[in-house]
Amino acid sequence: MTSSQNTPPAIRIDSQFDSGNIEVLSVDGATARLAIPHDHMSEFRQWFHFRVSGAAGRELVLKIVDLETSAYPAGWPGYRACVSEDRDFWGRADSEYDAKADGGTLTIRYTPASDLAWFAYFAPYSMERHHDLVSEAAASEGVSYRALGTTLDGQTIDCLELGEGDKQVWLYARQHPGESMAEWWMEGALECLTDPADPIGRALRQRCRFHIVPNCNPDGSRRGHLRTNAVGTNLNREWETPSADKSPEVLAIRNAMDATGVDFAMDVHGDEAIPAVFLAGFEGIPSWTDDLGDKYYRYRAILERRTPDFQTAKGYAVSKPGTANLSMSTNQLAERFGACSMTLEMPFKDNDDLPDAEQGWSPERCQILGRDCLASLLEWLDEGN
Amino acid sequence: MTSSQNTPPAIRIDSQFDSGNIEVLSVDGATARLAIPHDHMSEFRQWFHFRVSGAAGRELVLKIVDLETSAYPAGWPGYRACVSEDRDFWGRADSEYDAKADGGTLTIRYTPASDLAWFAYFAPYSMERHHDLVSEAAASEGVSYRALGTTLDGQTIDCLELGEGDKQVWLYARQHPGESMAEWWMEGALECLTDPADPIGRALRQRCRFHIVPNCNPDGSRRGHLRTNAVGTNLNREWETPSADKSPEVLAIRNAMDATGVDFAMDVHGDEAIPAVFLAGFEGIPSWTDDLGDKYYRYRAILERRTPDFQTAKGYAVSKPGTANLSMSTNQLAERFGACSMTLEMPFKDNDDLPDAEQGWSPERCQILGRDCLASLLEWLDEGN
Amino acid sequence: MTSSQNTPPAIRIDSQFDSGNIEVLSVDGATARLAIPHDHMSEFRQWFHFRVSGAAGRELVLKIVDLETSAYPAGWPGYRACVSEDRDFWGRADSEYDAKADGGTLTIRYTPASDLAWFAYFAPYSMERHHDLVSEAAASEGVSYRALGTTLDGQTIDCLELGEGDKQVWLYARQHPGESMAEWWMEGALECLTDPADPIGRALRQRCRFHIVPNCNPDGSRRGHLRTNAVGTNLNREWETPSADKSPEVLAIRNAMDATGVDFAMDVHGDEAIPAVFLAGFEGIPSWTDDLGDKYYRYRAILERRTPDFQTAKGYAVSKPGTANLSMSTNQLAERFGACSMTLEMPFKDNDDLPDAEQGWSPERCQILGRDCLASLLEWLDEGN
Amino acid sequence: MTSSQNTPPAIRIDSQFDSGNIEVLSVDGATARLAIPHDHMSEFRQWFHFRVSGAAGRELVLKIVDLETSAYPAGWPGYRACVSEDRDFWGRADSEYDAKADGGTLTIRYTPASDLAWFAYFAPYSMERHHDLVSEAAASEGVSYRALGTTLDGQTIDCLELGEGDKQVWLYARQHPGESMAEWWMEGALECLTDPADPIGRALRQRCRFHIVPNCNPDGSRRGHLRTNAVGTNLNREWETPSADKSPEVLAIRNAMDATGVDFAMDVHGDEAIPAVFLAGFEGIPSWTDDLGDKYYRYRAILERRTPDFQTAKGYAVSKPGTANLSMSTNQLAERFGACSMTLEMPFKDNDDLPDAEQGWSPERCQILGRDCLASLLEWLDEGN
Ligand SMILES: [Ca+2]
Ligand SMILES: [Ca+2]
Ligand SMILES: [Ca+2]
Ligand SMILES: [Ca+2]
Numbered sequence A, B, C, D: 001m002t003s004s005q006n007t008p009p010a011i012r013i014d015s016q017f018d019s020g021n022i023e024v025l026s027v028d029g030a031t032a033r034l035a036i037p038h039d040h041m042s043e044f045r046q047w048f049h050f051r052v053s054g055a056a057g058r059e060l061v062l063k064i065v066d067l068e069t070s071a072y073p074a075g076w077p078g079y080r081a082c083v084s085e086d087r088d089f090w091g092r093a094d095s096e097y098d099a100k101a102d103g104g105t106l107t108i109r110y111t112p113a114s115d116l117a118w119f120a121y122f123a124p125y126s127m128e129r130h131h132d133l134v135s136e137a138a139a140s141e142g143v144s145y146r147a148l149g150t151t152l153d154g155q156t157i158d159c160l161e162l163g164e165g166d167k168q169v170w171l172y173a174r175q176h177p178g179e180s181m182a183e184w185w186m187e188g189a190l191e192c193l194t195d196p197a198d199p200i201g202r203a204l205r206q207r208c209r210f211h212i213v214p215n216c217n218p219d220g221s222r223r224g225h226l227r228t229n230a231v232g233t234n235l236n237r238e239w240e241t242p243s244a245d246k247s248p249e250v251l252a253i254r255n256a257m258d259a260t261g262v263d264f265a266m267d268v269h270g271d272e273a274i275p276a277v278f279l280a281g282f283e284g285i286p287s288w289t290d291d292l293g294d295k296y297y298r299y300r301a302i303l304e305r306r307t308p309d310f311q312t313a314k315g316y317a318v319s320k321p322g323t324a325n326l327s328m329s330t331n332q333l334a335e336r337f338g339a340c341s342m343t344l345e346m347p348f349k350d351n352d353d354l355p356d357a358e359q360g361w362s363p364e365r366c367q368i369l370g371r372d373c374l375a376s377l378l379e380w381l382d383e384g385n
Helices: A127-138 A181-194 A199-207 A218-223 A248-260 A290-306 A329-337 A363-382 B127-138 B181-194 B199-207 B218-223 B248-260 B290-306 B329-337 B363-382 C127-138 C181-194 C199-207 C218-223 C248-260 C290-306 C329-337 C363-382 D127-138 D181-194 D199-207 D218-223 D248-260 D290-306 D329-337 D363-382
Strands: A012-014 A023-028 A031-035 A049-053 A060-064 A082-084 A094-098 A105-110 A116-120 A144-150 A156-162 A167-173 A208-213 A264-271 A278-280 A340-347 B012-014 B023-028 B031-035 B049-053 B060-064 B082-084 B094-098 B105-110 B116-120 B144-150 B156-162 B167-173 B208-213 B264-271 B278-280 B340-347 C012-014 C023-028 C031-035 C049-053 C060-064 C082-084 C094-098 C105-110 C116-120 C144-150 C156-162 C167-173 C208-213 C264-271 C278-280 C340-347 D012-014 D023-028 D031-035 D049-053 D060-064 D082-084 D094-098 D105-110 D116-120 D144-150 D156-162 D167-173 D208-213 D264-271 D278-280 D340-347
Touching (some): A116 B127, A127 A156, A127 A181, A127 A218, A167 A248, A181 A340, A181 A363, A199 A208, A278 A290, A329 A340, B105 B116, B127 B181, B167 B181, B290 B363, C105 C116, C127 C156, C127 C181, C156 C181, C156 C248, C167 C181, C167 C248, C181 C199, C181 C208, C181 C340, C264 C329, C290 C363, C340 C363, D127 D144, D156 D248, D181 D199, D181 D363, D340 D363
Parallel strands (some): A031 A060, A167 A208, B167 B208, D167 D208, D264 D340
Antiparallel strands (some): A082 A116, A094 A105, B023 B031, B082 B116, B094 B105, B278 B340, C094 C105, C144 C156, C278 C340, D049 D116, D082 D116, D156 D208, D278 D340
């Protein structure tokens, strides 16, 4: 005698969609054991994105294992997984990390109200949304578009250009494709710059010529990679010697920068471990001057003054004089162009100085930060750059 | 001595995105010569979807050639290409077909206001939008979801279920993936059925159990196919003997139908040639009865009475007694279940009885027709089925 | 020593806003005793609309007394009060009627989540929303506007005109201003007629010339009246001998009708007592013919077939031959123009054949019915009128 | 024989709606001669708001005369009238002022595309929108509502309260009801404070207790006044000795302030003449200290740094020591509470440092400034207040 008719069916887990990435090791009822696949032709693995179906009203227990050998094991303690049922609002699910279990296990618990729940390392930003973003921006007054180049999967490197000023400002994001917060930030920045009412955007367009690459790595994005492109290249280690074979994305962007020059550059990223928003500069480049360094420090101070979602206490250690890695874009652009160049890092976790229990760091906060970074740029320019 | 600096740059044409499909033969300034690639492992070719960049304010002249050997050459005379700059509103571009030029050439002329313009055989319906549709529906009161199976590309066959009645109603669309109007129709149908205020949806949910497959062929959809799945199978010729190798989509759906039975079925399609909305039935099945046929004719008459976007004068010739092709779903379901089964065909062109100069047949009209088809179902049921 | 600091403050009740109407007899904590003021210069009283503040999380007990002498005491048994906290979604509050208590008491119980809750006899339709509706419609392709006249409070009688056909169709609403459902219906009707994609609206515009008065009684609307204008006139008893002094609204509309003629007319209303949607015709007019009557019965049958939110079992008794009240618009228009003329009645309560526990009859259902009434008009015309 | 049937009909001008205010002196075809009525029981006149109908495609010539004796004749040179056809987007109409014509004439020229066009001194903010704003804010997490008092027309003085900090911050607007930009500013401020993602709002709510009165003068607002309440009182001259008879609004608000104390106060206004955004302080109050003054100057400097839509070059002359008018709220609150108190002035014209040809100063810019003022408050607090 069995009670099989009373056993709820096992859940199902899928990832065959834009930026989907998971390996299902086993499923038992509403419990699953999962692993994160590597980026293609690369050892990096950290980004996950999958859909669970068939669990309405049941508590899911999702165990992602073997994380001590993931790209950033320090990313898991204190991290809570992102979850959405309507694919619009992304909250956080209760998550717990045990470094000792099963090679390092993140256990996610969540009871969906409906039969479909989407989980991701951070709220995904699909290529379809990317195309919407680029097309809407390109249709705004005074904005032009150009394709800087073509990726190895045949996608375009999309660049939006606007503004009548002479300061050459380059904003670029998602060299590391799993850092989807970077493109959410771009939405906020583009909204500010194309809003006909926003005085920040309007004043910046008088002073600057903007070159905006919302997604430097569409192949990695669509493939569900954390850090690399279609052939496993970490683009942010290619800026000294980009190649058509390994890093056509960087080659295309750097060539375009060579043509315009660069006065100010921001490379937008996410950081797995540090629960804060911070900047990294170009300390240690061969042609470092305190004058140039001060420009960057001044920008950083302005941004810190303007928003409680930015801080300077936490962040990366700086390179010693002469030791900067010129294969990284921020260093390369400071060295190559004398640009005030910087890397913006947003958390996968939260800003622990102003935590949000429901959403943690979120797409909405990325968008707001986008405007605040631009407003800081205007204040910085007004002070005499 | 050249004046090259005064020559506007050549446009660029891309198709590496969801359902993108074009071959660029040559580009000269704002003029391009294009061809439509075959579906993978198939001879069918008719669906196109591409983006043109760099043409703000210039007249594009896009020549798609070699169309006399496309799947439906009769689809080109009188057809106007779909175009969008914001990826939301889809209008029509001036288009002219010359059967004698270059193997059959459709010449599209359009002057975009902005630098990006998207062209397609019909307004595309991406897998991302599909997932939004399915997730939002699944989150509605009283709706459940189940995956009926898995495609050869690893995607799911998504099925939504709702209603407390005993009439088993199956609605399914996009067996032919390039007929994207079929999924726009699904949006309207699902909106009607999940709107807590709509009396049509509410009354139908009391009388019926709905099983809705908004997209039977996600692989073909994503790949930019006209008629086939990932291995070149025309799914609507697989209903007699579906197989896991060639047509797992049909196998999964038909198995699920076997489990529920089918009282009423609608298979939603688009037609390349005929400028009208029409239905095709199951004449010629072995177990034809006039009683069953009358049910179908009665439904058709109700729909004709209810909306000027449906008619019965134009359509397909009917099969002679005993000659119905049972590999097609409509015939198979009528034969297998005694279901009132039908194929809904919407035009790629327009409804010539009520033409719309700006949009032709459009996503918006598909959505409205979705509700009108359901309202007709309710009226049909109320008359005594 | 008292514990007064622990007593929650009394709630506050206000009604000094568009269509506000209540008299506060007493307030004690979260309980209030209320009465409904008469329409100005009239004995009618039934419409209420007020705001309660200061009750977040507390159960309100609102007793509206003396209702046995209200205009329609039969309106209270089975009625549930409309309530909204965001002024967008209108639900229903638990309500109970006791004819014997305090001259007839409706006790409303509701626990608002926030400090502001709005209560009304039906979801209000403000003059501001009216102006939005009229301006948006007037801005649509092919729509013109004219003011038919001026009310005694100096407001305009707004009329929208559209369509290229020769059938003269007049749609008019809110002669009785407290029947706000009538203007919600108008929103749905105007949406259908101005939607460039809707085949119903498009086909009707080919066949008809529409004259639409979304609000015949703006003074009563703004003043919070149930049935009368600024000087206490029941406009729907003025159609035989309208006057500039008592009923300039009717005089203006009837004059405009005289100029165009009327083929089809619908006067949109709400009914206090009957929990159903129904039509009333023009039986008993002097020039009654069965032919004209049949036109009306045929329309009614079509509408009944098309939507479960309409029925013919419940409704008003018909007048005997020769006894029709020609001061009512429906009778007057049938008599005067030989028009197929009718009064549409929607419930303040619900459609008991398809009840909605959460919202009862709602603005959303009014809007949907607006389209279904127009679709029925098209079907009626197509049958040979 | 005349060709009168070819003369287009005269336009019609109406103002019987929320905040409507105009006198029609004469109309001839599409030209009208107009005057601005005084506020009730007051000599102030400057606010106008009216609707023109019947002019689709014709150039309107609207002459508002006798403006040299309006409240602020300096408001007319350089001013362009606000106009909207959809009541959502407010642009500017070509306008020219001739001080010598007809006692001072503003000639507005505009060709509406549709039959209805709305003109106003600034984009109106209706009481209906006010109630939407207040109800939506009150429904937000952690926001409470209280009515501070009742106006002479029986409306409520609505106050929203939020925040867990101990700094008492009062924001209040529309003492002068025709300065509708003040309530648009409030929309932006409330959006910032209630947005669960905005770090500015979130951090401010930790530090402050906000008391927000979006509209101090609902009677004047509804009546279409420029500067006074229902009995002609200029509320911003009542703060020393408010009375229940003349200024119950101020009495209610000041009493509430006495109960909470005030640390920071902003009184939001519009200025007729000066084409800039500026602040006015409390120089000249008896208990002036440079310390308190510096707080205000510091806030002003922060705001100037943060947005190009604020400046300090243009503005009002400051009072000499001991000569401050304590009947004005800003002075009264600084004197009474030692508050850092200020008056924010936005233009009816434009910010001439960053002009917008299409919209001039606009509702959208008011909203953005609302957030920027709050962000400045946070920066000001962080510096050590
Ligand atoms: Ca990174
Ligand atoms: Ca087909
Ligand atoms: Ca009535
Ligand atoms: Ca003022």
